[in-house]
Amino acid sequence: MPDEAQPLTAAKPESASAPAAKPAPHASDAKNDTRGPIEHAQSAPVEKAAEATRPKPSPTLDAGRAKGPASAERPVQPPVVRQPAVQPTRTGSSNRVRARLARLGVQRANPYNPVLEPLLRIVRSNDPKIENSTLRQIERAYQVAERWHRGQKRKSGDPYITHPLAVTTILAELGMDPATLMAGLLHDTVEDTEYGLDQLRRDFGDTVALLVDGVTKLDKVKFGEAAQAETVRKMVVAMAKDPRVLVIKLADRLHNMRTMRYLKREKQEKKARETLEIYAPLAHRLGMNTIKWELEDLAFAILYPKMYDEIVRLVAERAPKRDEYLAIVTDEVQADLRAARIKATVTGRPKHYYSVYQKMIVRGRDFAEIYDLVGIRVLVDTVRDCYAALGTVHARWNPVPGRFKDYIAMPKFNMYQSLHTTVIGPNGKPVELQIRTFDMHRRAEYGIAAHWKYKQEAVAGASKVRTDVPKASGKDKDAINDMAWLRQLLDWQKETEDPGEFLESLRFDLSRNEVFVFTPKGDVIALPAGATPVDFAYAVHTEVGHRTIGARVNGRLVPLESTLDNGDLVEVFTSKAAGAGPSRDWLGFVKSPRARNKIRAWFSKERRDEAIEQGKDAIVRAMRKQNLPIQRILTGDSLVTLAHEMRYSDISALYAAIGEGHVSAQNIVQKLVQALGGEEAATEEIDEAVPPSRTRSRKRRSSADPGVVVKGVDDVWVKLARCCTPVPGDPIIGFVTRGSGVSVHRSDCVNVESLSREPERILDVEWAPTQSSVFLVAIQVEALDRSRLLSDVTRVLSDQHVNILSAAVQTSRDRVATSRFTFEMGDPKHLGHVLKAVRGVEGVYDVYRVTSGRSRS
Structure with a gap:
C-alpha cells in the first residue's frame, strides 16, 4: 500500500x-x-543549496565582467599574472566580497522567501498579471503563521508550518484567490496559538478573518456516532456565509489524509471513515x-x-x-x-x-x-x-x-x-x-473552486486582493449558474428537519439515477429516478407541493403516484382551500428527499401545535380543580424550572408531552404545588401585592445571600440585577430602588447610564461572598440545530449542579440554534467548568457568558 x-x-x-x-x-x-505540497515546500531550500555548491567563476573573471564593455577591449593578461588570483591563500577578502555580492544577487533575483517559491509559482501561473503587493501579502501571511507555529511539531516530526503551507499549495492548485490562500496559511493560528481573531482581522482584513473563523468553528464541532450529520450541516451553514470556508476545510482534510500514516491505526480508520462518509460525498456535491x-x-x-x-x-x-x-x-x-x-x-x-x-x-x-x-x-x-x-x-x-x-x-x-x-x-x-x-x-x-478561477481570470491584473465577488466580464452566465447552484444547496439543507435525514440526502447520488422533466413554461426539473408528480410539485415550490390535488402528464390526467419519465411535460393542480395540506399516503411513494422532508415537517408541525394547545388546556383544567391562580403560575418561572427538571427542552415541549398523553396534567400540577411549598405557600409565593418587609428581607438573605455589602450600611436588602447578572470579580455599583432595597449592577451595564441621572441614589458596594451566596449567570449557546439539543444542554447544566431559572431559544434560517440560559450558581469560579462541559455537547460550537444583552463579556 x-x-x-x-x-x-x-x-x-x-x-x-x-x-x-x-x-x-x-x-x-x-x-x-x-511531489506533494510538503515536498514542494521542503525542496526549495535543498535546490538552492545545490546551486550554491556549483563551481563559481574566478574573481578575476567576475571583475572583468563587472567592468563592462570597455574592459573587454583590454589585452588579455598573461597566465603568469592571472595564476596567483586563484590561489586559496589570497582569496579571503575576495571571498567575503563575492559572498556578499552573491547574496545581494539572489535577493534581487528572488525577493520572496524561497520556501514559498513553489506556491508562488503556481499563483503566478493562475494569474500572470498578479501584482507584487498581493504576493507580499501572501508572504506576510506565511511569516505570521510561521512565527506563531514556531516550535510546534506534527506527528511526523515535521515543523507544523509545513501543514498550512501544503494546504495552501492545494488551494493554489485549485486556482483559489489570494484571500483564500492567506486564510489557508493562517487557518490553524486562531485555534492552536495565542494569535486572536481580532488581531488577524486588523492584520489581514475582514474577509480573511471570516474565512479563518469559519474553518475554526468547523473544527470545534466534535465527531461522534451521532454527530456526523450535524457536522455536515454545520459545513453547509458555514458555506452559506462564504463557500471558500468549505474549500479550505476540504484541502485541510486532503493533506491530513496524505500524511495519515503517522497516526495510530485506530485513529487512521476513524478519520478515513469520516472522509468516506462526509468529506468525499460533500466534495462530490460541490x-x-x-x-x-x-x-x-x-x-x-x-x-x-x-x-x-x-x-x-x-x-x-x-x-x-x-x-x-x-x-x-x-x-x-x-x-x-x-x-x-x-x-x-x-x-x-x-x-x-x-x-x-x-x-x-x-x-x-x-x-x-x-x-x-x-x-x-x-x-x-x-x-x-x-x-x-x-x-x-x-x-x-x-x-x-x-x-x-x-x-x-x-x-x-x-x-x-x-x-x-x-x-x-x-x-x-x-x-x-x-x-x-x-x-x-x-x-x-x-x-465550486472553478468559480474563483473564473473570477481571477476575469479580473486578472487587479491591484489588490479580491475579497468578494466582482461582476464577471464575459463569464456572467457561469457565475450566475454557480451561485444558483449554491442557493440550491442551501435550500436543500434548510428543508431537512432531521440531521440523519440530511446526511441521507447528502448521500443521495443524483448523478447515477435521475430523470429530467419539463414545467408548462419549458423549464427543466431534475428529479431522482422513479419520481412522481408529487416530487415534481415540491421541486417547484413547497406550497405547491402541500396544496397538490392532481396532475397532468403530457396532457393526460394521471394518479399522483405515477412514475415520471425523461422528457415528460408535467402540470399539477392545487387547492385554494385554507386548510389544504399533504396526505400521509404520499410518504409511501415519493422519491426525493425534499418532498419526504417537507411532508414530514408539515405533519410534525401540525401535530405538535395541536398537542401544545391540548396540553395547555389540560393544565388549566387541573389548576381550576384545586382553585389555584392560573395566570400567575403559568407566567412565573416555576413551570420553566419544572420543565427542565423533567428533561424537557422548554415549556412548549412539556405542553406537547401532556397533550400527547406522555405526562399527566394532574401530576404536573401536583409537582408544581410541591415545588412552591404546598397550596397555601403557592398562593403566598405568587402574591405580588405584598411589599418586601424586613422579615421577608431577612428570610431571602438567609436563603440566598447575594454576597455583596453596602459600604457604611448594615441590614439592608441587597439583590443582584438580572439585566447584567454580576458575579464576584465584576466591577459593580449599587442603586437604591423604591421598596426593593439596593440593586447591584455591573459598572458597564447598559442601564447604568440612565441610573446615573440620579447620583444621590448611587451607592458604593463591594463583594463579600459567603458559602451561602448565590449568583445569577447568563450564558449563550450557539449550536447546530438537531432534535433533543436543548434537552442535552440542560442535562449537562443540571449535572454541573446549577439551578436553571429560564431558557430561551431561537433557530435561524441557517438552522443554527441560539439558546440563552439564566441559572443560579454558588461559586463563580465554577463557571469555566460549566462552559467547558456545555462545549462538549454534540453540535455545540460556541458558548460564552452574556451580560446586559451584549454578545460577550
Whole structure:
C-alpha cells in the first residue's frame, strides 16, 4: 500500500498521441510535478543549496565582467599574472566580497522567501498579471503563521508550518484567490496559538478573518456516532456565509489524509471513515471531483488495505494491454477530428481504485469487465464543437442504444456538463466517451473552486486582493449558474428537519439515477429516478407541493403516484382551500428527499401545535380543580424550572408531552404545588401585592445571600440585577430602588447610564461572598440545530449542579440554534467548568457568558 497518494494537478490533460509539447514555463512545472505540497515546500531550500555548491567563476573573471564593455577591449593578461588570483591563500577578502555580492544577487533575483517559491509559482501561473503587493501579502501571511507555529511539531516530526503551507499549495492548485490562500496559511493560528481573531482581522482584513473563523468553528464541532450529520450541516451553514470556508476545510482534510500514516491505526480508520462518509460525498456535491477521487482512494487504502493492494496489482498487470488499445482508439478519434477541422484534445480517462472497488462490490461485476472498458475524454473549445465531435465519433463507430446522455443541455445537480456516449470501438469492444469544453472540464474537476478561477481570470491584473465577488466580464452566465447552484444547496439543507435525514440526502447520488422533466413554461426539473408528480410539485415550490390535488402528464390526467419519465411535460393542480395540506399516503411513494422532508415537517408541525394547545388546556383544567391562580403560575418561572427538571427542552415541549398523553396534567400540577411549598405557600409565593418587609428581607438573605455589602450600611436588602447578572470579580455599583432595597449592577451595564441621572441614589458596594451566596449567570449557546439539543444542554447544566431559572431559544434560517440560559450558581469560579462541559455537547460550537444583552463579556 503506498504511503502517500499523488497530489492534485491543475494542468489540462494532454492527448495520448499528441506530439510532445515544449517545456512549459515554471508554472506548469509545479502543476505536473509528482511531489506533494510538503515536498514542494521542503525542496526549495535543498535546490538552492545545490546551486550554491556549483563551481563559481574566478574573481578575476567576475571583475572583468563587472567592468563592462570597455574592459573587454583590454589585452588579455598573461597566465603568469592571472595564476596567483586563484590561489586559496589570497582569496579571503575576495571571498567575503563575492559572498556578499552573491547574496545581494539572489535577493534581487528572488525577493520572496524561497520556501514559498513553489506556491508562488503556481499563483503566478493562475494569474500572470498578479501584482507584487498581493504576493507580499501572501508572504506576510506565511511569516505570521510561521512565527506563531514556531516550535510546534506534527506527528511526523515535521515543523507544523509545513501543514498550512501544503494546504495552501492545494488551494493554489485549485486556482483559489489570494484571500483564500492567506486564510489557508493562517487557518490553524486562531485555534492552536495565542494569535486572536481580532488581531488577524486588523492584520489581514475582514474577509480573511471570516474565512479563518469559519474553518475554526468547523473544527470545534466534535465527531461522534451521532454527530456526523450535524457536522455536515454545520459545513453547509458555514458555506452559506462564504463557500471558500468549505474549500479550505476540504484541502485541510486532503493533506491530513496524505500524511495519515503517522497516526495510530485506530485513529487512521476513524478519520478515513469520516472522509468516506462526509468529506468525499460533500466534495462530490460541490463538483470537486479531483478532491473527491483522491479522498476516496486514500480512505480506501486505509480501511481496506488488502483489497486496495489487490486492485492496485490487477491494474498494474492489465495496464500495458489497456494502454495499447487506448492509444489505437485515441489515434483514430484524433484523426477523424482533424479531418473535420475540429481542434480538440483527446486523453484517456483514469480509473480510480475506489471506483473500481465500488463497481465490483455494489454492482457485482468482474474486474476484467470493469477495467477493460476503455474511456476517453474529448475536450474542445465551444459547445458547437461538442456536438460536431459527437457526430464525428458516431460516424465512425455505432453507438450503443440507450447510452447517450446530454448533460450540456440538462446539467446535473452539481452543474456538471458533458456529452456521454458509448460506442462499439475497434475489435468490437465498447468505448465510453465524454465530450465537453475546457471550461466544462475545469468545472467538472474543480467544481465550486472553478468559480474563483473564473473570477481571477476575469479580473486578472487587479491591484489588490479580491475579497468578494466582482461582476464577471464575459463569464456572467457561469457565475450566475454557480451561485444558483449554491442557493440550491442551501435550500436543500434548510428543508431537512432531521440531521440523519440530511446526511441521507447528502448521500443521495443524483448523478447515477435521475430523470429530467419539463414545467408548462419549458423549464427543466431534475428529479431522482422513479419520481412522481408529487416530487415534481415540491421541486417547484413547497406550497405547491402541500396544496397538490392532481396532475397532468403530457396532457393526460394521471394518479399522483405515477412514475415520471425523461422528457415528460408535467402540470399539477392545487387547492385554494385554507386548510389544504399533504396526505400521509404520499410518504409511501415519493422519491426525493425534499418532498419526504417537507411532508414530514408539515405533519410534525401540525401535530405538535395541536398537542401544545391540548396540553395547555389540560393544565388549566387541573389548576381550576384545586382553585389555584392560573395566570400567575403559568407566567412565573416555576413551570420553566419544572420543565427542565423533567428533561424537557422548554415549556412548549412539556405542553406537547401532556397533550400527547406522555405526562399527566394532574401530576404536573401536583409537582408544581410541591415545588412552591404546598397550596397555601403557592398562593403566598405568587402574591405580588405584598411589599418586601424586613422579615421577608431577612428570610431571602438567609436563603440566598447575594454576597455583596453596602459600604457604611448594615441590614439592608441587597439583590443582584438580572439585566447584567454580576458575579464576584465584576466591577459593580449599587442603586437604591423604591421598596426593593439596593440593586447591584455591573459598572458597564447598559442601564447604568440612565441610573446615573440620579447620583444621590448611587451607592458604593463591594463583594463579600459567603458559602451561602448565590449568583445569577447568563450564558449563550450557539449550536447546530438537531432534535433533543436543548434537552442535552440542560442535562449537562443540571449535572454541573446549577439551578436553571429560564431558557430561551431561537433557530435561524441557517438552522443554527441560539439558546440563552439564566441559572443560579454558588461559586463563580465554577463557571469555566460549566462552559467547558456545555462545549462538549454534540453540535455545540460556541458558548460564552452574556451580560446586559451584549454578545460577550
